[in-house]
Amino acid sequence: MAAAFSCPVFLPSTFSYNENRYHGRIKIKINATSSTKVKTLNEIAGAGKGSSSLATSTEIGHLSQEQIRQRIPTKKQLVDPYRQGLIIERGVGYRQTVVVRSYEVGPYKTATLESLLNLFQETALNHVWMSGLLSNGFGATHGMVRNNLIWVVSRMQVQVDHYPIWGEVLEIDTWVGASGKNGMRRDWLIRSQATGITYARATSTWVMMNEKTRRLSKMPEEVRDEISPWFIDKRAINEDVPEKIVKLDDNARYVNSDLKPKRSDLDMNHHVNNVKYVRWMLETIPDKFLESHQLSGIVLEYRRECGSSDRVQSLCQPDEDETLTNGVEQSLLKNMILTPGIMEGNGYLGPLDVKSYGYTHLLQIKGDSKNEEIVRGRTRWRKKLSTLPYSS
Amino acid sequence: MAAAFSCPVFLPSTFSYNENRYHGRIKIKINATSSTKVKTLNEIAGAGKGSSSLATSTEIGHLSQEQIRQRIPTKKQLVDPYRQGLIIERGVGYRQTVVVRSYEVGPYKTATLESLLNLFQETALNHVWMSGLLSNGFGATHGMVRNNLIWVVSRMQVQVDHYPIWGEVLEIDTWVGASGKNGMRRDWLIRSQATGITYARATSTWVMMNEKTRRLSKMPEEVRDEISPWFIDKRAINEDVPEKIVKLDDNARYVNSDLKPKRSDLDMNHHVNNVKYVRWMLETIPDKFLESHQLSGIVLEYRRECGSSDRVQSLCQPDEDETLTNGVEQSLLKNMILTPGIMEGNGYLGPLDVKSYGYTHLLQIKGDSKNEEIVRGRTRWRKKLSTLPYSS
Known part of the structure; x- marks a missing residue:
């Protein structure tokens, strides 16, 4: 059945803009505004298999419909x-x-x-x-x-x-x-x-x-x-020695507990998507800091999957000492000096300012006897030059 | 200053795919891998104003940078x-x-x-x-x-x-x-x-x-x-008479209180984006229903903006009577009969099933003396044919 899709229709090298363009469309007469003669996707699937354009087969499994619609090469x-x-x-x-x-x-x-x-x-x-x-x-x-x-x-x-x-x-x-x-x-x-x-x-x-x-x-x-x-x-x-991220404990400065994955946080793998992890991490940083700083770098070390029924805790800790000490920060510093425009605040690129601020992060599942790490993180921040909106 | 952008570079009617394509790029020699000669965006902005390609002006405001980068026609x-x-x-x-x-x-x-x-x-x-x-x-x-x-x-x-x-x-x-x-x-x-x-x-x-x-x-x-x-x-x-959405009160079956807009929920207007409202509405419906049903229609009536400091309450109430009574539902029903493929469950289009389920929604700001409506909503749902994942 997959043979019908071994050569998906991709237009070679030019993309023609034409109001009535129907390149690559399965050639079935569709009149979208006529209400009674609309073909179902099942019928289309039948046609896609090589039967006539009037095929009304409903025996097609959903896989063939999926193949017609996705056209994975x-x-x-x-x-x-x-x-x-x-x-x-x-x-x-x-x-x-x-x-x-x-x-x-x-x-x-x-x-x-x-x-x-x-x-x-x-x-x-x-x-x-x-x-x-x-x-x-x-x-x-x-x-x-x-x-x-x-x-x-x-x-x-x-x-x-x-x-x-x-x-x-x-x-x-x-x-x-x-x-x-x-x-x-x-x-x-x-x-x-x-x-x-x-x-x-x-x-x-x-x-x-x-x-x-x-x-x-x-x-x-x-x-x-x-x-x-x-x-x-x-x-x-280029990173010679990957930075080691320390594990935070209950003494962390900021703690956000009882985070619950929602249905909309699940991806195609039925897991909480990595992007959601980052949101949980960043939301634990105080608003006051987020308003005046912009993220310049992040490192994430994943330890364990998070399922839809887990209750998650987000911890974070600002660096006490603002001197730049470890690998990532030094490479970031190097990068900043080489690229004078790095200090972007709201689109405005101002003078060089090498000062950066670091946070260490931990997401974990709070268990009865012990906690389980999901991800450790490090974020680097630079001061915004302006906290005004970009426009207006 | 805007004059420099009155004729943005858009490629007419064909889109050439070429590995070294630089059509429309501002003609400044950029060597992205060389670390010392990278031009800053400020310098580019200077060049964009018609000065020489080696311009190093840093007097350009952020508006001109924004214009170069956005190229709004x-x-x-x-x-x-x-x-x-x-x-x-x-x-x-x-x-x-x-x-x-x-x-x-x-x-x-x-x-x-x-x-x-x-x-x-x-x-x-x-x-x-x-x-x-x-x-x-x-x-x-x-x-x-x-x-x-x-x-x-x-x-x-x-x-x-x-x-x-x-x-x-x-x-x-x-x-x-x-x-x-x-x-x-x-x-x-x-x-x-x-x-x-x-x-x-x-x-x-x-x-x-x-x-x-x-x-x-x-x-x-x-x-x-x-x-x-x-x-x-x-x-x-085509909707002859827009449906009237009743206002829910504290007797609503499901209530989700103390919803807080987060920084990531704000859009370019510095308001909670409408899409977030819909998420709050749908999250108030029980998981058990969401797992077995698919949304087929939604109507939203906006009453008031929601700011970043508001505390929001989401109420919803399933229809007691499953008969289809009002305008929207009748037009939906009509649509379902005309389009036999409407009963899609995970990509599989099965037999016609006209039964649909309705919820009434309200998002409001909980005040000390009175509540303020943000948005009223109606959602219509159809039963999924399968709750299995789409693939595997």
């Missing part, structure tokens, strides 16, 4: 006009052009960290989508599905030099590399499309978990054969 | 390759092609209502963006800004026949029309790009408010002159 694609994506870097990297949408920005018209994390997830999945390796899961390859394996993220680091603003056109590059024997690294770069200036960079490491046993797994040979041809030895962030 | 544009948008309907309607992103879907891989509402907001703003009328606010025209006016939504109605799934390509049409003497109607249609089938339809009414006095305003002549040439007399939803 089963072979490598070089361009995707709908996603505005293309394969770069000698055939193994991915670049996508995106516009910062109105609902992806906060009160100052700048993209939120959450939006950037969402775009990282989206471009990563679209990279796998284009590769022809995507099975019907959350980024898992065909070989992974055969072995009941899913991806889990173990570490994520993001540096934001400039926050994109509403309506700005961005280019996001992403690529993968080896990480130890059984892991994978995925990096991202966000650039302004208009100027080429780098706005943000990120790196992450991923390992495989058995979906049934929930235990970490070695990378099977068949999976290595799928993904290793895509590895590039290039890094978005 | 000051004249009508017919196509926007970055937004995949084009002007249709004899020059006054707008169509945008979008792909359902991985973070816009819930656990069943179907787009959430929140995502649809976000896409409505986005396409509406992009419509104004293309018109050349957009000033530097949240959809306000130049004439509105001159009169200190902003848009406020007074009513919103959405019908969802099919939920789009992750990766699906959609076409969203939106247009405006007159609503009484001082209001504007905005409608939307969401279609599958592959089949042309309509998935969702929506209509909304908008009035103008004085930004300073917070009082509703008549539509000034200069604003009418701007927007009335864009009016189309066409409706996405």
